[in-house]
Amino acid sequence: AQSVTQPDIHITVSEGASLELRCNYSYGATPYLFWYVQSPGQGLQLLLKYFSGDTLVQGIKGFEAEFKRSQSSFNLRKPSVHWSDAAEYFCAVRATGGFKTIFGAGTRLFVKA
């Protein structure tokens, strides 16, 4: 069965510092991979997605993620965090040809001045 693990429940970074949010998945083949962001009281917004090809994918708001097949990981990065990036971040996976997208438990990002 597919699963997604986000090891960090919450992370605090200083504004302007770099960020890396970890995501590991369990699946027999390479699935479709996603990162979503959720601000308080709102729905989820897609940051970026990976289907195939270049393992480094660029997303919105200056985020990028790198797919590493050998580590079954899809970590999210940003070189310089802004206070407005404070939110909950979800990694998600969908099997190729599958109907459902499975989400991790999320990592809450706090940004300190």
Next chain:
Amino acid sequence: DAGVTQSPTHLIKTRGQQVTLRCSPKSGHDTVSWYQQALGQGPQFIFQYYEEEERQRGNFPDRFSGHQFPNYSSELNVNALLLGDSALYLCASSLQPVGTGELFFGEGSRLTVL
């Protein structure tokens, strides 16, 4: 371009009651998925509707049922409400049920069961 819209945004019910939540997908989308997000957790897949049929179902009891209408809008019904059903219910639409299409989410319906 209207995104995914859900109603109501908030509602309070008591145990044993029934609730119906509604969702209109993003323009051009034909597939609707429903998710339950308990406080502090990630969204959990309830089921997906395409061509007015339930295509796949997550690990939820039969108290959870749904429907998709010819205009692609959808309803989620929950019967015999339990305290544990308190959550944010998210509707997501996509273009086709499989493939590389991303999910577009509404802002959710916050259900509180007392």
